[in-house]
Amino acid sequence: MPYRLVLLLSLFILAPTLYAEAEIERIRLGDGIDMDLRRFSAEGDTLLLGFPCDLGMGRAEAQAGEVLSRRGIEVWMADLLGAHFLPIAPSSMRSLEGREVARLIRHAVETTDKRIILIASGYGAVPALRGARMWQAERPEDTRLGGAILFYPMLNAHNPQPGQPLEYLEVVHHTRLPVIVMQPTNTPTRFWVDKLKHTLEQGGSRVRVELLPGVRGHFYDREDATEAERAMARRLPELVEQALQQLKQMEAP
Template identity: 35%
Template structure:
């Protein structure tokens, strides 16, 4: 074994020592025991995500591992599994807000700054929990990233002001909205931003060019969507920066 090979082997061992593997954490709440996938990190930022995917997300796990390697700890609670619910939108209504706030409380016990993140209809969980958390005068969470939020109560009628779920407009935390440039929902970003700001939330919105909503979950992803999926960790870190986070 030559010197170059030995040096490479040592570097790989050092890198492996700094990368912490995913661990499973169980959080007991009054309504259910929730299994949380934790991607530990040494930094001061914790990203609490609600994929509602029955623990089967692939792109999200890769992104979480990449963020962990960059010093951002990631928690992914399996809300559907905890309540034995099917992966359908109507299941969200069966997830108690108190269970979500219990997980937020557990995350804040780490002493890290906690940011919430979710995509699609799952963003309603984030807003609902954040609203109750603030109403109970707890230590505030640092902000929220809402990716491709689907927060309409019903299918919007062209030409009419859309009606949003009740949780919209009831928070005071910094919010980052991300939407795909190839989805009609991008045209509703300003309206949604205005609604979210009604109780004092500071809202920033950005359109991701050349991608559709849920691009990282699609089987028919195009080249642009594949590229953005591979750079999701960077996209989230930029979003945290827009929310005022400087320790990343």
């Protein structure tokens, strides 16, 4: 039987009063760290494990997870920063080495027969890719980690300086996954996305870039969102489904 595709939407944080239908599971990740998983169960062949960006509480992501579960895609949401009592900030996401992500992948492998796709946004891409690399080193024979969907990933090693080349974190050079990059056009990172694609490909990844016209990063949780950004935010479940379909095409022989 083919593995079912698992989208692990893990680190999107949601308000419990708004999404009472989600199942809540507390898991022990080791080193005395407990994490709450909110699970939107589905009968389909997909499970999302995802990671929030550094801004906001992930309300839009949670709403998207609920919609996706109704469409047959199982969704797990985990509060990675909360497990460490860390503030929602870029420095918090960049400080995580990925061990928790690798343990979440292991938990999914041990408790489901589904295939796993990571999804992350902004600086959440950092622990997501680090955890994927750790998992692959630990279980190189296991093929159930099927790829990653990255919304406006922030993977640079330092803030860009005028006249200086952009450098990426070490994990970018060593990632070996099918990757879909969902890149807004109204943001400076648009001008570096080709270099990011090339760097990932040099490390062994297969990469597709999808441009999201007329929107900025964090387009689905901005207080100052434009009408174009609000419209794109309403399409978030559709964008994820399209990225999943592209990953399937990339995996085909």
